[in-house]
Amino acid sequence: MTADPRALAFDGRPLDGGLYLGIDHWAQHLPAPVRAVIAAFSAYGLGLLAVLMLAAWWRARRADSTAMARAVAAPLCVVVAFVADTLLKGLLQEPRPCQVLPAAPTLEACPGAGDWALPSNHTVIVFAGAAVLWLVDRHIGAAAALLAVAMGASRVVVGVHYPHDVLLGAVVGTAAGLGLGLLAARGRHLVARLGEGSLRWWITA
Template identity: 65%
Template sequence: MTATAPAPALATSLAVDGRGLDGGLYLRVDHWAERLPTPVQHAVTAFSAYGLVLLAALMLWAWWRARGADSATMARALAVPLVVTAVFAADTLLKSVLAEPRPCQVLDAGRTLEVCPAAGDWSLPSNHTVIVFAGAAALWHVERRIGLLALLLAVPMGLSRVLVGVHYPHDVLLAAVLGTAAGFALTAAAGRAGPVVERARAGGLRRLLTA
């Protein structure tokens, strides 16, 4: 898998050009990744692409655990996937405004572990990273042990997006900050829907909402 050739002309027409921020660090990481053993490269690529499935599993576990908790906790557990979806949508919109090209599109990245996205698939902030950090912050409100596990997933996921060659480090850092802040605030607010869950627990959804 080879990254597309640098396109300096493209970058000049875009809103953000991240090469001057940490392009050098990105290239060092990329060149180091090229020298990793092939099985390690495949493992990193697979985790980076499909690690979000683990976040979904943690969401299901949080819902299951919340069945034995108070209604506010269940409200927060039910809100986690909605919060993550909303943060992802907002992040996608922000990417289109900032319009930063992928580093593998504008730098001499050589062979990247993941195929470089096409032009117009913007880089800043990282969608994968914002999703996992928003999920970790949201799950912290449901049960701290699950939130900690999600955080232990989020950190390597963010790092992997640089390692596979499709993001600058600052793409990941901004996504982590935004995802954490939004996920924490939105899920905290979702606890106010506890009375709605309490009524639902007395109705036809009792088996889904109560242990």
């Protein structure tokens, strides 16, 4: 049963509903083990971002205080991006495509009413993290960017987002991550002072 289009605050179906249904049809015909791996990655892949943040902190210990300031601030930048995304979701109130389109049973259980789609939370989080990590260390940032692209794509394949949810999530996340990451550099003087005290091991190699 689909929702009444007149009741939708933002109806994403005219944008890329057909593309979403095509991807959903393709996903249903993937081998069962592949579907299981995609669903698991989509649900738990954000844990890999945490691993990359730890790696960036470790590498930053051998870099300058600006890199360390950004590495330490990376989790906070992601939280701020998530909060901004949640507020934007509440304003747009776009229902999930699996709620309003005749999709097959999706790889991930379709969220209930009131769990809005636009932008994609997962995508915002991982792109924000990738943007900050790019400012800390180019190699780790590149790995995080690949993770971000894979995560965004997986959110469509598992059936809980339109492609445009992911695209907007990537824009919001990247903008937030870069902006907050650049701002975090202002904490380099504090980091430098901490590196001379009892927290030296945590700040510098």
